[in-house]
Amino acid sequence: MQIKDLFSKKKYATIPSERPKRDIPEGLMNKCSKCGTIQYSKELDKNLKVCSSCGHHYRLSAWERIGMTLDDGRLFEYDAEMESVDPMEFPGYKGKLEQQRQKNPSLREAVVTGEGTINGHPVVVAVMSFDFFSGSMGSVVGEKITRAIEAAHEKKLPLLIFSTSGGARMQESILSLMQMAKTSAALSMFQGAGGLFISVFTDPTMGGVSASFASLGDYNLAEPGALVGFAGRIVIEQTIRQKLPDNFQTAEFNMQHGQLDLVVHRKDMKVTIGKLLDMHTVREGLSHGG
Amino acid sequence: MAAEQMLPFEKPISDLREKIATLKTLAENNGMDFSEEIARLEEKCKAMEEELYNEMTPAQKMHIARLHQRPTSLDFIQAVFTDFMELHGDRLFADDLAIVGGLAKLNGLPVTVIGHQRGKDTKDNIARFFGSPHPEGFRKALRLMQQANKFNRPIITFIDTKGAYPGNTAEERGQSEAIARNLREMAGFGVPIVCIVIGEGGSGGALALGVGNRVLMLENAIYSAISPNGAASILWKDATKADIAAEAMKITAKDLLEFEVIEDIVEEPQGGAHRDLAFTAERLKEKLWKHLVELLPMTPEQLIEDRYHKFRKIGQFRMAEAASQETPQASQESDAPEMTESAKV
Ligand SMILES: [Zn+2]
Numbered sequence: 001m002q003i004k005d006l007f008s009k010k011k012y013a014t015i016p017s018e019r020p021k022r023d024i025p026e027g028l029m030n031k032c033s034k035c036g037t038i039q040y041s042k043e044l045d046k047n048l049k050v051c052s053s054c055g056h057h058y059r060l061s062a063w064e065r066i067g068m069t070l071d072d073g074r075l076f077e078y079d080a081e082m083e084s085v086d087p088m089e090f091p092g093y094k095g096k097l098e099q100q101r102q103k104n105p106s107l108r109e110a111v112v113t114g115e116g117t118i119n120g121h122p123v124v125v126a127v128m129s130f131d132f133f134s135g136s137m138g139s140v141v142g143e144k145i146t147r148a149i150e151a152a153h154e155k156k157l158p159l160l161i162f163s164t165s166g167g168a169r170m171q172e173s174i175l176s177l178m179q180m181a182k183t184s185a186a187l188s189m190f191q192g193a194g195g196l197f198i199s200v201f202t203d204p205t206m207g208g209v210s211a212s213f214a215s216l217g218d219y220n221l222a223e224p225g226a227l228v229g230f231a232g233r234i235v236i237e238q239t240i241r242q243k244l245p246d247n248f249q250t251a252e253f254n255m256q257h258g259q260l261d262l263v264v265h266r267k268d269m270k271v272t273i274g275k276l277l278d279m280h281t282v283r284e285g286l287s288h289g290g
Numbered sequence: 291m292a293a294e295q296m297l298p299f300e301k302p303i304s305d306l307r308e309k310i311a312t313l314k315t316l317a318e319n320n321g322m323d324f325s326e327e328i329a330r331l332e333e334k335c336k337a338m339e340e341e342l343y344n345e346m347t348p349a350q351k352m353h354i355a356r357l358h359q360r361p362t363s364l365d366f367i368q369a370v371f372t373d374f375m376e377l378h379g380d381r382l383f384a385d386d387l388a389i390v391g392g393l394a395k396l397n398g399l400p401v402t403v404i405g406h407q408r409g410k411d412t413k414d415n416i417a418r419f420f421g422s423p424h425p426e427g428f429r430k431a432l433r434l435m436q437q438a439n440k441f442n443r444p445i446i447t448f449i450d451t452k453g454a455y456p457g458n459t460a461e462e463r464g465q466s467e468a469i470a471r472n473l474r475e476m477a478g479f480g481v482p483i484v485c486i487v488i489g490e491g492g493s494g495g496a497l498a499l500g501v502g503n504r505v506l507m508l509e510n511a512i513y514s515a516i517s518p519n520g521a522a523s524i525l526w527k528d529a530t531k532a533d534i535a536a537e538a539m540k541i542t543a544k545d546l547l548e549f550e551v552i553e554d555i556v557e558e559p560q561g562g563a564h565r566d567l568a569f570t571a572e573r574l575k576e577k578l579w580k581h582l583v584e585l586l587p588m589t590p591e592q593l594i595e596d597r598y599h600k601f602r603k604i605g606q607f608r609m610a611e612a613a614s615q616e617t618p619q620a621s622q623e624s625d626a627p628e629m630t631e632s633a634k635v
Pocket of ligand 1: 032033034035036037051052053054055056
């Protein structure tokens with residue numbers, strides 16, 4: 001499919017540049033952290049990085065997720081060049097950022113944003129990556145998410161966010177906390193105007209990300225087994241002086257307690273999102289898909 | 291003064307005060323004249339106080355912000371407003387006493403006031419979860435704010451919490467969702483919102499009452515994404531290094547004013563708000579009114595826009611020079627993933 005065909009129905013103020021995908025040397029084997037089963041990487045990849053033995057969903061980097069979710073794995077990336085600074089002159093932050101960038105050559109920060117299509121439906125997407133700085137939210141993550149929300153608003157497109165995060169970026173202190181308010185305020189505008197937001201929790205989504213945009217989907221989905229919560233298990237166990245059950249804060253636990261619409265297996269994720277998008281294309285309004 | 295809790299860094303001053311008191315007693319009991327010595331020591335004490343309190347470190351402010359006898363939301367509500375009528379409950383589950391709220395008048399103007407509430411003693415603290423709300427607390431706050439929005443009343447919030455309560459039942463009832471919803475809904479209210487950080491503003495539990503057109507801080511209050519203790523235990527695996535973390539984290543009112551996270555600072559008496567509640571309340575009331583008067587003429591749309599702009603501009607980043615302008619070459623096959631072991635949290 002040609003790019004211009006893909007977007008021929010839409011008008012764009014700017015055409016974001018498409019980012020080439022990276023070539024990653026193949027590892028040979030993977031060992032499941034849940035059940036210990038060893039699998040060939042190729043087999044695991046074919047299985048969308050889900051353990052064939054126990055169903056454990058391995059964590060994905062942002063680009064892997066994009067490859068699985070968007071049509072032809074194509075993303076027209078926004079703000080690819082945006083990167084973090086060290087506003088607090090926090091001890092060790094610059095070095096840590098540099099180390100994270102070197103560890104993840106395809107990522108400049110913990111979120112990738114842009115637009116693409118899912119089963120032909122144009123969407124604005126933001127995909128977080130736990131492998132970059134534990135997916136923590138600092139100024140860049142907050143700004144990119146906010147810009148993605150604003151883009152969806154302006155272009156009258158649905159918004160899809162895959163979250164994964166350890167929480168606030170401590171090294172940016174108060175500025176990272178304020179990203180929670182910034183992203184949520186942007187959602188207030190977008191959703192208030194009728195915009196559709198589908199939020200997908202992936203493993204793990206905790207703290208400041210869980211307690212801001214990620215929980216504000218019109219539809220809140222999660223992958224099986226994904227850890228979702230505000231406070232960490234250890235802190236809670238210390239506070240209440242009790243051992244918590246094994247399934248505490250898992251997606252299934254959260255659904256049981258009324259916090260999620262659906263837990264969706266990775267193999268069904270794209271189709272589920274596609275169905276939701278389709279459900280919103282028939283009515284008039286901002287989230288009109290075509 | 292003797293009944294007050296003294297912080298370690300205040301010890302030289304309290305020692306000196308004790309010495310002065312002893313001399314005075316001695317003079318009285320023995321009819322001796324120490325007036326010269328007493329005057330000299332009092333002079334010295336004053337100089338020491340000025341030096342200490344004018345140049346307080348972030349860690350010292352943190353200790354003052356956390357003082358047990360520091361005025362709480364209810365103290366300020368009683369001192370700043372009239373006709374306070376407390377309202378209870380979230381209409382869903384419970385009445386979380388870690389949050390108080392209700393109606394009151396400010397210079398005759400009806401407003402909605404809401405605040406985190408620490409306990410005054412151990413029993414009270416247990417009932418109030420040390421000022422750390424459960425979801426029902428945030429939802430109670432939201433209900434009162436929605437009520438204020440409906441009846442076109444300004445909203446005043448007092449922020450004073452170490453953070454949302456870290457408990458299993460809080461998680462089960464949607465702690466994240468409750469905080470997130472408050473952030474979004476506060477952004478959308480068409481009435482003026484002024485927030486004041488009066489003690490410790492910790493994390494999302496603080497911010498859940500903090501999406502205001504104006505955010506003020508008491509001079510010795512602190513506000514941060516993670517408590518200095520938490521940061522220290524992550525950074526150095528040692529929570530007792532909180533003082534060192536406090537220095538690095540930029541948590542004081544002065545820092546936050548520079549980062550344009552807050553709009554104004556409310557002066558405290560020397561040594562902290564607990565030394566003189568009436569003085570602090572008076573300053574707070576002046577500043578609060580000043581900001582409210584600026585907001586009152588604005589339309590709901592303007593207020594929403596003003597609030598959006600306030601938070602929209604927060605954050606620092608840069609655009610890398612060598613922006614990735616490589617030729618588009620989307621590959622058709624999916625990426626081969628790295629060899630990874632998915633880690634447990
Ligand atoms: Zn397995």
